[in-house]
Amino acid sequence: MIIMVNEHVLTVSLEEFGLSKYEAQAYVALISKGTISAGELAYYSDLPRTKVYPTLLKLENKKLVIISKSKPIMCTAIAPEDAFDSIIHEQINKVNAMNTLISNLKKASEESRKSRGSEEKRYFHVSANNVLEQLKTMIEGSKQSINITADQWGLGLLAECKEQLLSVLRRNLDVKLLIPSSQICSEMFRAIPNEVKIRVSDSIQNCFVFDETEVLMIDNENGKGAIFSSTEVLGINQNRVFADIWKNAIKTESLADMTKNEAQEIYKIIRIINEYGLTHILNSIIESKKPDLDMLKLLEKNGINLKSKSLDEIIEIMDAALQIKCSGHVNFDAHTKNITIESKLNSGHSLPWAYILDGCLQKQGYKTRTVYQSNSNKGEKVLIKISKN
Structure with a gap:
């Protein structure tokens, strides 16, 4: 049964090489049985008896079989490596001609696009199983810079x-x-080497830009990736977007030695002050004349309570916040x-x-x-003189 299946497959394949169905059946039978008579060939190949001799003549003309001159007529298949050498070369020539045609058509298409001011660029899909290895390879192959935006899933990969x-x-x-604020001082955050510059922003996607030319984007829902290579426009644009976000993102160096809860609290305070701080101070000066106490109320309203903390703890929080926001202390x-x-x-920072x-x-x-002091060259200084009531 297995031999019959194989013979059928071989027959179909030979038809693709240009043989007729009868020619293919006859040749496969001869290869399988060796030298046999025309009558035996009709039996083994399942050819009608009236078709055997015409089929053999066609195979002989194609130099695929040898027919004896004696009677009964005996026929032998020429070895495949000899029989199909010319056919293989013919097929190779056809493939080469087709490749040349496709290349010429592609050139014509590209020239047409360029004349219209457009050019086709391709990207490569990366399966979820191969994303990590691809990321490692692209990191190792970088020459100048790597700009990364990563959510929790992307940070885990990194x-x-x-x-x-x-x-x-x-x-x-x-x-x-x-990285997003939720990942400040997380376990994965601490796995990243200290020399990597890390900032926090909640405008996050999983995008890795290598040397401003190669871009790897990863979908955190299915884990699949896409690589855009030598894409000047995309790479440059992604870097510009990254630079804009980076400029306004929150630094993390002063948070590195803190617990996750401590770091999250400082980030939350910074975010509140960024959004409402100066406006709140101005309103307080106009209305209550007590901006200091009103700032505490602003924090309490947003879930931050500093009353339970010691003076040393508060100074530590303020010091970290100032380092992040204005390189201060x-x-x-x-x-x-x-x-x-x-x-x-x-x-007034x-x-x-x-x-x-x-x-x-x-x-x-x-x-x-x-006492507030300002120097256009050195920045500003606020001195708080303390005495006990």
Whole structure:
């Protein structure tokens, strides 16, 4: 039964080489049985007896069989490697001609697109099972820079590429990573090498841009990826979008040694102050004349309660926030009982944080006096002088 199935497959395949059905059946029978008579061929090949001799003559003309001159007529198949050599070369020539035709048609199509100001670019699908290995390969192959935006799922993939990241960082590549706020100080966050610059933004997709030319995008729902290679427009555009988000994203260096809850709290405070801080201060000055206490109310309204924290804890929070927002610091002089808030940026960047700290001090029973100083070259400074009521 297996032989019959194979013979049928061979017969069909020979028909694709240009043999007729009868010719294919006859040749396969001769290959299987060796030298046999015309009558036996009719039996084994299932050919009508009246068709055997004409079929043999056609096969002989095609140099696929040898027919004896004696009677009864005996026939033998020529070995396949000899019989089909010319046919194979003929097929190869046809394929080559077709490839040449397709190449010429492609060139004509590309020239037509270029003349119309358009050019076709391709992208490659990556299966979910191969995305991680592809990501590792692309990281290792980078020459200058890698810009990454990743959600929790993408960050998990990246955490598995630590060895590759360390390799490119040793070559002084610039690696930047944008993550959502939910991943600050998470386990996967800590798996990323320290030399990777990480900032926080909630405008996130899984997009990896290598050397501004290759883009790997990954769908976090099905795990599949797509690679866009040598795409100048896409790569440059993605980098511009990345640069805009990066500029306004929140730095994470000062949060690295904190617990996830501590880091999340500071991020939340920063987000509240970013959205409402200066406006709230101006309204408070106009209405209540107590912007410091009103800043605490603003935080409490948004779920942040600093009342239960010690002065040292509050100073630590403010110091981290200032480092992130304006490359600043909070310094407490235990001898003079003064607190200095410094910011490298002017235009009142330090004021919301000074008012929060001032409000906390007043809540803890301290009397304060605030002095604001600004220097166009050195930034601004707020001095909070403390005395006990």
